[in-house]
Amino acid sequence: xxxxxxxxxxxxxxxxxxxxxxxxxxPGDRIPFEHELMELYGCARMTVxxxxxxxxxxxxxxxxxxxxxxxxxxxxxxxxLEIPDLEVEIEGRGEVYEYRQLTRTVRPAAEMNEExxxxxxxxxxxxxxxxxxxxGIAFALEDRLISLNAVPxxxxxxxxGMAPGAWLLRHVPxxxxxxxxxxINADHRTAKLLQMAxxxxxxxxxxxxxxxxxxxxxxxxxFVAGTYDLTARFGAHQKKPSA
Amino acid sequence: xxxxxxxxxxxxxxxxxxxxxxxxxxPGDRIPFEHELMELYGCARMTVxxxxxxxxxxxxxxxxxxxxxxxxxxxxxxxxLEIPDLEVEIEGRGEVYEYRQLTRTVRPAAEMNEExxxxxxxxxxxxxxxxxxxxGIAFALEDRLISLNAVPxxxxxxxxGMAPGAWLLRHVPxxxxxxxxxxINADHRTAKLLQMAxxxxxxxxxxxxxxxxxxxxxxxxxFVAGTYDLTARFGAHQKKPSA
DNA sequence: CAGTGGTCTAGACCACGAA
DNA sequence: TCGTGGTCTAGACCACTGG
Numbered sequence: 001x002x003x004x005x006x007x008x009x010x011x012x013x014x015x016x017x018x019x020x021x022x023x024x025x026x027p028g029d030r031i032p033f034e035h036e037l038m039e040l041y042g043c044a045r046m047t048v049x050x051x052x053x054x055x056x057x058x059x060x061x062x063x064x065x066x067x068x069x070x071x072x073x074x075x076x077x078x079x080x081l082e083i084p085d086l087e088v089e090i091e092g093r094g095e096v097y098e099y100r101q102l103t104r105t106v107r108p109a110a111e112m113n114e115e116x117x118x119x120x121x122x123x124x125x126x127x128x129x130x131x132x133x134x135x136g137i138a139f140a141l142e143d144r145l146i147s148l149n150a151v152p153x154x155x156x157x158x159x160x161g162m163a164p165g166a167w168l169l170r171h172v173p174x175x176x177x178x179x180x181x182x183x184i185n186a187d188h189r190t191a192k193l194l195q196m197a198x199x200x201x202x203x204x205x206x207x208x209x210x211x212x213x214x215x216x217x218x219x220x221x222x223f224v225a226g227t228y229d230l231t232a233r234f235g236a237h238q239k240k241p242s243a
Numbered sequence: 244x245x246x247x248x249x250x251x252x253x254x255x256x257x258x259x260x261x262x263x264x265x266x267x268x269x270p271g272d273r274i275p276f277e278h279e280l281m282e283l284y285g286c287a288r289m290t291v292x293x294x295x296x297x298x299x300x301x302x303x304x305x306x307x308x309x310x311x312x313x314x315x316x317x318x319x320x321x322x323x324l325e326i327p328d329l330e331v332e333i334e335g336r337g338e339v340y341e342y343r344q345l346t347r348t349v350r351p352a353a354e355m356n357e358e359x360x361x362x363x364x365x366x367x368x369x370x371x372x373x374x375x376x377x378x379g380i381a382f383a384l385e386d387r388l389i390s391l392n393a394v395p396x397x398x399x400x401x402x403x404g405m406a407p408g409a410w411l412l413r414h415v416p417x418x419x420x421x422x423x424x425x426x427i428n429a430d431h432r433t434a435k436l437l438q439m440a441x442x443x444x445x446x447x448x449x450x451x452x453x454x455x456x457x458x459x460x461x462x463x464x465x466f467v468a469g470t471y472d473l474t475a476r477f478g479a480h481q482k483k484p485s486a
Numbered sequence: 487c488a489g490t491g492g493t494c495t496a497g498a499c500c501a502c503g504a505a
Numbered sequence: 506t507c508g509t510g511g512t513c514t515a516g517a518c519c520a521c522t523g524g
Contacts, residue, residue, distance in 0.1 A: 005520090007493060021418055021455065034510070044495045046289075049510080057300070065502045066509045175264050182472035183426035183446035201444035201468075203426035212264060225444075229425035248501090250512060277491070287514045292491080309490045309522045 008043055012051035020060060020071050027073040031061060087166060090134045098133040099163040102193075106148070106155065116145065119215045123149030128164050131193060132221075139227045141193050144219040151216060168209075168217060176210040181230065190222050201225035251286055255294035263303060263314050270316040274304065330409060333377045341376040342406040345436075349391070349398065359388065362458045366392030371407050374436060375464075382470045384436050387462040394459060411452075411460060419453040424473065433465050444468040 019025045032040065037048040052069055055061045062072045090097040105127045109116035116125060125145050132140035144164050146154045150172075157167045168174075182204045191198040203223040209216045262268045275283065280291040295312055298304045305315045333340040348370045352359035359368060368388050375383040387407050389397045393415075400410045425447045434441040446466040452459045 009493080033508090035508095044497090045510095046496090046513095047494060049512090050493090052510090054300075057297075063510065064504085065511080066504050066507080068509070180472055181424055181446070183444040183466070183468040185442075185444045185468070199428075199442055199444075201426040201428045201442075203424070203446075211266075223426070225426040225428070229423055252512080276489090278489095287516090288491095289494095289515090290513060292493090293512090295491090306491060307522080308492080308520075309488085309524085311490070 008041065009047050009050040009054070012037065012041055012048060013054050016051070016055060017060060025071050027071050029071045030067075031069040031071065033068055085166065085169070086132050086140065087163065090132075093134075095135045098136075099166075100131045100133060100138075102129040102131065104128050115218060119145055119147050119218050121147060121149045121215060123147060126151075126154050130163065132163065138194050139224050141190055141222045142219060144217060146217045147215055150211060150214045165219065172211065172216060174209040174211050174216055178208045180204075180206040182206075183225075184222075186222070194222070194224050196224055203228060203230075205230075251284065252290050252293040252297070255280065255284055255291060256297050259294070259298060260303060268314050270314050272314045273311045274314065276311055328409065328412070329375050329383065330406065333375075336377075338378045341379075342409075343374045343376060343381075345372040345374065347371050358461060362388055362390050362461050364390060364392045364458060366390060369394075369397050373406065375406065381437050382467050384433055384465045385462060387460060389460045390458055393454060393457045408462065415454065415459060417452040417454050417459055421451045423447075423449040425449075426468075427465075429465070437465070437467050439467055446471060446473075448473075 016025075016031060025031070031052070034045055034048045034052065037052075038045050041048070052061065052063065056063050056069070059072060061069050063069045087097045087099075106124050107127055109120035109125055111117065119125065126148055128142075128144045128146070130142050130144075131138040132142060142163070142165070146164065146168070148155060151168070153171060154164075154168070157164065157171075184202055184204055185199045186194070186196055186202050188198060190196075190202060191200060194202075202225060205221045205223070207217075207219050207221075259268075259274060262274075268274065274295075277288055277291045277295065280294075281288050284291065295304065295306065299306050299312070302315060304312050306312045330340045330342075349367050350370055352363035352368055354360065362368065369391055371385075371387045371389070373385050373387075374381040375385060385406070385408070389407065389411070391398060394411070396414060397407075397411070400407065400414075427445055427447055428442045429437070429439055429445050431441060433439075433445060434443060437445075445468060448464045448466070450460075450462050450464075
């Protein structure tokens with residue numbers, strides 16, 4: 001038997017967590033004081049503190065000086081959204097993934113377009129369009145702009161069969177990203193390229209990424225409705241707000 | 244001046260974090276050993292350890308015994324998705340929010356519908372439809388099923404002007420939730436209720452919530468395309484996988 | 487095998503804020 | 506006021522694992 005290799009602070013955390021999730025402790029209830037827990041578990045205060053700090057960071061409890069620690073109320077304003085790598089996703093289903101480049105140009109930002117001007121940062125833009133294809137059927141149209149100011153190497157990325165997103169992920173570290181998810185009716189070009197009827201619904205994902213304050217890329221992906229959807233899961237209360 | 248009230252372990256963490264985000268430390272680089280950092284900052288090892296543990300929990304670094312701590316490569320397939328409370332969202336824009344109930348029935352699960360059977364858990368379902376309205380204009384249609392097995396009190400929730408989602412949030416703690424996001428063309432009923440042309444695109448959010456193993460509710464919200472979209476933001480690398 | 491991170495101790499001082 | 510959590514110390518032993 002390999003029994004207890006579980007750290008004590010982790011065990012304390014799990015104990016309290018299960019009390020909360022089982023309902024024995026309800027939101028608002030006070031958790032035993034640190035000195036009570038250190039007596040209960042026969043350990044030093046730092047050990048208890050580590051356990052409670054972890055629960056606090058996870059958003060399971062709120063800690064107030066002089067008052068104690070309390071089970072926090074689930075607020076549910078944030079969930080984890082999976083942003084799948086399309087290639088991995090498709091091949092995970094046992095289908096054949098392919099990326100087909102449609103156009104590729106280097107051009108300056110359109111002056112009236114704030115998005116492009118901000119992205120370019122005074123430099124040129126690499127403008128790439130392509131199709132994501134599963135088992136020979138195009139399911140997504142991607143229009144991407146890359147700041148050559150931020151990623152000069154991108155101009156050499158002439159790998160025809162590689163999606164620019166995958167290339168970027170491997171070559172350019174990013175620090176921040178933002179996704180916008182919406183639905184629109186397919187315009188003429190999109191409908192034609194994705195072989196769908198005009199005005200058919202599309203799921204649109206727009207993604208912007210930064211490295212520090214520098215804009216890296218802007219991409220808009222149009223998915224044929226019904227062939228693709230996003231899933232966000234959430235377990236055990238909300239995450240803490242990032243600083 | 245109020246200067247330094249920032250805890251030392253936090254300062255150490257921020258220092259290293261900015262080295263990473265600025266690019267001075269690249270993914271794969273080794274960061275100084277704990278004993279080097281404790282010498283550098285003139286503090287105890289526990290303090291350094293606390294800082295590094297936090298960075299590790301945040302997914303910024305990987306720690307390997309005998310080898311040291313290393314800047315982790317951003318893999319990032321998950322982002323934080325904001326799931327806004329519609330009422331708060333709308334009123335935050337300075338518009339007037341209103342929920343108008345359309346139908347409300349208690350019925351058993353349709354036997355051929357797995358979703359409903361699983362949700363009901365042998366009991367009855369509360370079936371509610373309603374419109375979310377901003378400034379007098381309906382922007383979302385909501386169809387919701389609530390398990391009366393899990394939430395018997397829901398049958399008393401006769402507050403006409405209160406969205407069932409808001410009521411549930413205040414009365415029923417949940418432990419797990421899942422969202423599915425997709426786009427579809429509006430069907431006849433939806434188009435009529437939301438005063439949009441048939442086949443106009445809709446953003447669809449389907450949400451399932453659990454309390455432990457017990458299903459609580461299933462809701463489908465149809466949003467008029469263009470009037471609503473979801474945003475997911477992400478800063479500083481991926482979250483750790485939850486146990 | 488030797489050095490790393492992981493864990494833990496038994497103290498300490500302090501700021502905060504509920505009483 | 507004064508008990509609480511927040512932080513920190515100066516040690517310690519151990520498991521793991523890379524060299």
